[in-house]
Amino acid sequence: MMEIVKMPSEMTAWSRKERSLGHSIGFVPTMGFFHEGHLALMRLAGQRADKVVASLFVNPTQFGPHEDLSNYPSDVARDCQLAEESGVAVLFVPDAETMYPEGACTTVAVNGLTRNLCGVDRPGHFDGVTTIVTKLFNIVQPDLAVFGRKDFQQLVVIRQMCRDLNIGVKIVGHPIVREADGLAMSSRNSYLTDSLREAALSLSRAIQLARKQTASGERDPGIMAASVRTLIDSYPDTAIDYIQFVDQHDLKAVKTITCDTVLALAVKIGGKVRLIDNGFLLDKDS
Numbered sequence: 001m002m003e004i005v006k007m008p009s010e011m012t013a014w015s016r017k018e019r020s021l022g023h024s025i026g027f028v029p030t031m032g033f034f035h036e037g038h039l040a041l042m043r044l045a046g047q048r049a050d051k052v053v054a055s056l057f058v059n060p061t062q063f064g065p066h067e068d069l070s071n072y073p074s075d076v077a078r079d080c081q082l083a084e085e086s087g088v089a090v091l092f093v094p095d096a097e098t099m100y101p102e103g104a105c106t107t108v109a110v111n112g113l114t115r116n117l118c119g120v121d122r123p124g125h126f127d128g129v130t131t132i133v134t135k136l137f138n139i140v141q142p143d144l145a146v147f148g149r150k151d152f153q154q155l156v157v158i159r160q161m162c163r164d165l166n167i168g169v170k171i172v173g174h175p176i177v178r179e180a181d182g183l184a185m186s187s188r189n190s191y192l193t194d195s196l197r198e199a200a201l202s203l204s205r206a207i208q209l210a211r212k213q214t215a216s217g218e219r220d221p222g223i224m225a226a227s228v229r230t231l232i233d234s235y236p237d238t239a240i241d242y243i244q245f246v247d248q249h250d251l252k253a254v255k256t257i258t259c260d261t262v263l264a265l266a267v268k269i270g271g272k273v274r275l276i277d278n279g280f281l282l283d284k285d286s
């Protein structure tokens, strides 16, 4: 039976006990409203560790003032059931007052990597992510943590943070989980009406187009960005935030496409729903 834990001290005590019994702990941090993408992370954690902990916490510090914190989708009862079915031993569900008590004044910030891509439109977002992930790692004390590659910049930033701060948690990336028609799974897809969902397909189709172009020998990111832009613009209700061809390690824009190049996209659908997607263009999955 899955346990639901609300207090950090109780969570840490549970982890200490499991570790003293020789059990390794795999951790999946989430903001809830689970879909198959989250459940795949939980199952992978279960394959790599003896016990799985997932957290469900809609972290206020990673949302900007005009973002969707107040109406972020939530269904905790359903999440509990799905997490249990996916092999989670403990679901850690702290509240905001516990995680950010009055007087808290420490932020964990990763420089450089957080400045481009989503960092441009969402200033402060990654500071919120790295701060909460550090806190969760300290509370849960996992051996490894699994993150989805849909949030590619987040994955790279967290890996860098663990290196820089000597955080001994192994970071495991999971390939993007997609709907049958290619749409990358996201809790924010629940905001999409039928017609906006069609527009949302522009992201995965743009990645497919870029892959086709590289397969036929194109290596110029400028030329490819232009055709990706044309394709996305051909869908109604799309507004491009960015189309970037970046190196998978430093997230800097590349001058030529190689097997380390990731095409990263952010597009606002219907003026409100900001979706991201990404993919390697040569010889890689996701």
Ligand code: PAF
Residues within 6 Å of the ligand: 029, 030, 031, 057, 059, 062, 129, 132, 133, 151, 154
């Ligand atoms: O990817 C997410 O859902 C969040 O950014 C995370 C890692 C749970 C931190 O709040």
